[in-house]
Amino acid sequence: MFNRIGVIGAGAMGRGIAQLFATSGQQVLLYDTRKEAIDDALAFNRNLLQRSVAKGKLSEQDFEATMGRMQPAATLEELKDCDLVIEAIVEILEVKQKLFDQLEAIVRDDCVLATNTSSLSVTRIASSCNKPERVAGFHFFNPVPLMKIVEVVRGERTDERYIQGLVDLANTAGHFPAITPDTPGFLVNHAGRAFGTEALRILSEGIATPQQIDRILRDGPGFRMGPFELFDLTGLDVSHAVMESVYEQFYHDPRYTPSFMAAQRVAAGLLGRKTGQGFYRYENGQKIEPQEAAPETVLINRPFWLHTDDDAVRSNVHAALSAAGATLEDGNQPSDEAICLVTPLGEDCTTALIHLGLPAERTLAIDCFADWDKRRTLMRQPAARADIVAQARQALSADGVPVELINDSPGFVIQRLIASVINLGTEIAQKGIATPETLDRAIQLALGYPKGPLAFGEHYGKHRVLTALNNLQAVYGEPRYRPSPWLRRRVQLDLPLTAPDFQE
Numbered sequence: 443m444f445n446r447i448g449v450i451g452a453g454a455m456g457r458g459i460a461q462l463f464a465t466s467g468q469q470v471l472l473y474d475t476r477k478e479a480i481d482d483a484l485a486f487n488r489n490l491l492q493r494s495v496a497k498g499k500l501s502e503q504d505f506e507a508t509m510g511r512m513q514p515a516a517t518l519e520e521l522k523d524c525d526l527v528i529e530a531i532v533e534i535l536e537v538k539q540k541l542f543d544q545l546e547a548i549v550r551d552d553c554v555l556a557t558n559t560s561s562l563s564v565t566r567i568a569s570s571c572n573k574p575e576r577v578a579g580f581h582f583f584n585p586v587p588l589m590k591i592v593e594v595v596r597g598e599r600t601d602e603r604y605i606q607g608l609v610d611l612a613n614t615a616g617h618f619p620a621i622t623p624d625t626p627g628f629l630v631n632h633a634g635r636a637f638g639t640e641a642l643r644i645l646s647e648g649i650a651t652p653q654q655i656d657r658i659l660r661d662g663p664g665f666r667m668g669p670f671e672l673f674d675l676t677g678l679d680v681s682h683a684v685m686e687s688v689y690e691q692f693y694h695d696p697r698y699t700p701s702f703m704a705a706q707r708v709a710a711g712l713l714g715r716k717t718g719q720g721f722y723r724y725e726n727g728q729k730i731e732p733q734e735a736a737p738e739t740v741l742i743n744r745p746f747w748l749h750t751d752d753d754a755v756r757s758n759v760h761a762a763l764s765a766a767g768a769t770l771e772d773g774n775q776p777s778d779e780a781i782c783l784v785t786p787l788g789e790d791c792t793t794a795l796i797h798l799g800l801p802a803e804r805t806l807a808i809d810c811f812a813d814w815d816k817r818r819t820l821m822r823q824p825a826a827r828a829d830i831v832a833q834a835r836q837a838l839s840a841d842g843v844p845v846e847l848i849n850d851s852p853g854f855v856i857q858r859l860i861a862s863v864i865n866l867g868t869e870i871a872q873k874g875i876a877t878p879e880t881l882d883r884a885i886q887l888a889l890g891y892p893k894g895p896l897a898f899g900e901h902y903g904k905h906r907v908l909t910a911l912n913n914l915q916a917v918y919g920e921p922r923y924r925p926s927p928w929l930r931r932r933v934q935l936d937l938p939l940t941a942p943d944f945q946e
């Protein structure tokens with residue numbers, strides 16, 4: 443359907459889009475209001491492709507052919523024979539609308555106009571066009587050739603034929619087409635909101651440091667980067683603007699509330715790598731990773747008592763305590779000496795110990811969502827005695843696995859963050875923003891999560907996730923944590939989280 447493709451805007455995105463399609467065999471015409479931008483883009487792509495030749499990944503012949511398929515356009519008029527034009531110019535509604543108006547006077551009636559916008563409404567961009575049915579979103583990720591996913595965004599009036607055409611084109615180029623309706627943040631920038639905003643909430647309540655939160659999330663669920671490393675890489679100004687934009691567009695739904703802390707840090711210029719200081723400090727572009735503080739060594743002279751109905755958790759704790767030479771009591775109630783460990787789901791340690799009638803000065807909590815062999819989370823509460831905390835911390839790390847000590851909160855770090863990711867994912871499925879399969883695949887490809895939100899739900903147990911959310915909502919009294927009906931129904935009916943709303 444699309445053999446001749448016009449790309450407008452030869453910046454970071456436009457040059458990548460041009461390279462992608464020239465590589466997959468389409469003729470590409472690249473236009474920019476600044477001629478030097480086109481020259482730079484072509485030189486950049488030439489350099490990249492030459493590196494592939496040097497590595498033996500691309501033949502000299504294919505290199506010449508690919509470069510030959512990427513041509514500069516001196517004027518917009520030169521795009522008149524294109525089957526598809528993709529714009530990747532500045533992110534300003536009026537400028538994009540004006541460009542599409544100009545293009546409609548140049549191109550054929552059946553030429554599709556696609557926008558690479560990441561935050562504007564495709565429907566609004568199309569609203570000033572004579573033929574809004576030929577306008578669609580085609581949202582790539584940076585760097586385009588390496589990020590093997592593109593969102594194919596269906597505006598309110600986009601013709602289904604063109605959506606299918608873009609899907610076929612993406613497949614030809616080896617990119618996964620994630621079809622999604624035109625909603626705020628589309629699919630990926632919407633689903634990605636939970637990770638960062640929830641981490642900022644945890645930080646702003648003084649529960650853990652950015653470094654602790656990053657370590658816990660790398661070693662537990664296996665995220666390649668923690669949220670604060672990611673903020674630093676992306677630039678907090680960019681991330682905060684996306685958080686604000688999605689929040690505004692969803693009319694202040696508390697699920698998306700951005701962080702006052704991020705706003706302050708942006709004002710202070712603590713943007714991350716690009717300013718040399720964000721949540722981490724950077725020297726010569728390298729992140730300075732603060733040393734993990736070694737806890738003081740203390741004598742363990744108390745037995746432990748554990749409240750859990752999970753045999754695996756009990757045997758893990760038992761093994762760790764044995765390595766420390768400590769005993770685990772097996773009675774229904776703790777002795778008068780015992781350090782009590784509880785394993786709440788979405789409840790804070792305080793609430794859990796009150797429910798169980800345990801002594802506040804001797805009760806601490808451990809996170810059963812953690813990867814026990816990699817990193818453990820120990821949570822204290824305001825009444826816990828310092829010597830009790832020190833003994834528990836030492837005993838639980840005696841086998842060499844690090845223990846993060848955090849302050850009392852519902853859901854620790856992993857439960858709370860993962861439950862938020864899953865809850866938002868299921869809400870996206872509920873709103874029909876993506877099919878369950880598209881959702882999970884898109885999130886893994888675009889955000890690099892080790893699992894998609896629905897697969898995370900099955901991994902940690904959807905019943906436990908729902909319990910955690912219900913308790914988070916009860917402790918905070920905030921609709922931010924209200925469980926999605928999609929999640930609740932599938933727990934109630936014991937169906938997989940990928941089960942559709944009705945069976946064909």
Ligand code: NAI
Pocket residue numbers: 450451452453454455456473474475476479529530531532533537541558559560561581582583584
């Ligand atoms: P950029 O600033 O690197 O490049 C934009 C290019 O467009 C510049 O070369 C500029 O001269 C040219 N331009 C501006 N107005 C023009 C006009 N009226 N006609 C022709 N050329 C014009 O921007 P970047 O990062 O490539 O972003 C482009 C678009 O892609 C934006 O809509 C952005 O939101 C979107 N996007 C950006 C991503 C990113 O990671 N940078 C990711 C996904 C989407």
